[in-house]
Amino acid sequence: MRRALMALPAILCLAGAGAADSAASQVARGAYIVNGVAGCGDCHTPHGPKGPIPGKALAGTALFLEPVHPMPVWADHAPRIAGLPDGYTKAQLATLLRTGRKPNGSEPKPPMPQYRMNAQDAAAVAAYLASLKR
Ligand code: HEC
Numbered sequence: 001m002r003r004a005l006m007a008l009p010a011i012l013c014l015a016g017a018g019a020a021d022s023a024a025s026q027v028a029r030g031a032y033i034v035n036g037v038a039g040c041g042d043c044h045t046p047h048g049p050k051g052p053i054p055g056k057a058l059a060g061t062a063l064f065l066e067p068v069h070p071m072p073v074w075a076d077h078a079p080r081i082a083g084l085p086d087g088y089t090k091a092q093l094a095t096l097l098r099t100g101r102k103p104n105g106s107e108p109k110p111p112m113p114q115y116r117m118n119a120q121d122a123a124a125v126a127a128y129l130a131s132l133k134r
Contacts, residue, residue, distance in 0.1 A: 023127070030128025033121055034058075043078040043111065058082035058132065065111055075109040083134030090130050094122035 034040045045052045046061035060080035067074055079085050084093060092103045100107055100114040107114070117125065 026124045026127045027131050029121070030124035030126070033125050034128055038115070040081065044081050058129070063111070071110065073109050075112065078112070081129050082132040084130050090123070090126040093126040093129065094119070097122040097125055
């Protein structure tokens with residue numbers, strides 16, 4: 001207990017400096033989710049014979065996936081999401097990733113996955129995508 005109390009002033013000092021750190025770590029977490037977990041680039045990054053085309057990460061592309069069975073609804077293009085998709089705020093993008101709903105209340109067509117991220121992860125992905133150049 002005594003040791004914990006002695007550490008308190010140091011923790012309080014760090015709290016002031018923490019804002020920039022936490023913004024950077026939010027972006028880093030978003031990068032991890034986008035590139036390491038959710039694979040957004042599998043559909044949103046143009047690919048060539050050697051894989052993702054350098055310099056075009058998340059720039060939007062025609063899809064190379066096709067359904068095995070005919071689907072009533074299927075998108076053949078995934079839009080640019082680097083620098084945020086057209087017409088989206090960070091908050092609207094986070095809502096899409098939490099609820100599966102676009103700002104107008106409709107759902108993106110498959111094969112866009114219906115993500116159900118928690119609020120922190122959705123905000124981190126939005127912060128990361130907003131940090132990328134358009
Ligand atoms: C399996 C392919 C696939 C993956 C993986 C994928 N997307 Fe998509 N995404 C799509 C397609 C296809 C569309 C276009 C849907 C449409 O036209 O309705 C789309 C649309 C979107 C849109 C635009 C929605 C709108 O308003 O029309 C956003 C934003 C988006 N994706 C973000 C993401 C993010 C962020 C990730 C990763 C966390 C991701 N996507 C992963 C295929 C994918």
